[in-house]
Amino acid sequence: MAVAHRVYAEALLEAAKKGKRLDKVRKEFEEFVTAVEASDELRRFLHNPQIDPHTKGEALQDLLAGADELLVNFLRLLADKNRIAEVVQVYEEWGRLLAREEHVLELELTTAVERSEKEAARVVKQIEEASGRSVEATRTVDPDLIGGLVVQAGSLRLDASVRGRLEQLREELITAT
DSSP, X not given: OOHHHHHHHHHHHHHHHHTTOHHHHHHHHHHHHHHHHHOHHHHHHHHOTTSOHHHHHHHHHHHTTTSOHHHHHHHHHHHHTTOGGGHHHHHHHHHHHHHHHTTEEEEEEEESSOOOHHHXXXXXXXXXXXXXXXXXXXXXXXXXXXXXXXXXXXXXXXXXXXXXXXXXXXHHHHHHO
């Protein structure tokens, strides 16, 4: 994460909160970033260094007709400052700041086999109770874990898998000899 991404994300978050437009800006910012990720043509346009930043800003103004003025002005600012090509990274940082603001813990649950919705909800509930925060979890399956689960939240990793325990035992045996 670049410092600039955080600075821009913080500015948008504060402005949206102050203007009581957080929900609308959240929805429209997500829609815009989804469009950027889905459209090669739009992405090439935003990344093209030969196109004048002011021209990009004008095109964004037209593209976002009817969108929240705060978001339009923000995206035009990114264009004017030659940062519009980094809009996805700014959005990702904005999402992290927003999750922290709303006391949401985003994590990834990895299990050896697919778990039912009920089982996953039980694990999420335990994490919510332990952390005192609401949890948004993505789930993946990695058969190499053999059993158990791995929880990844940012840089924090809790490995309660059979594979993790076997690796830990192997390391202990190596260092003991």
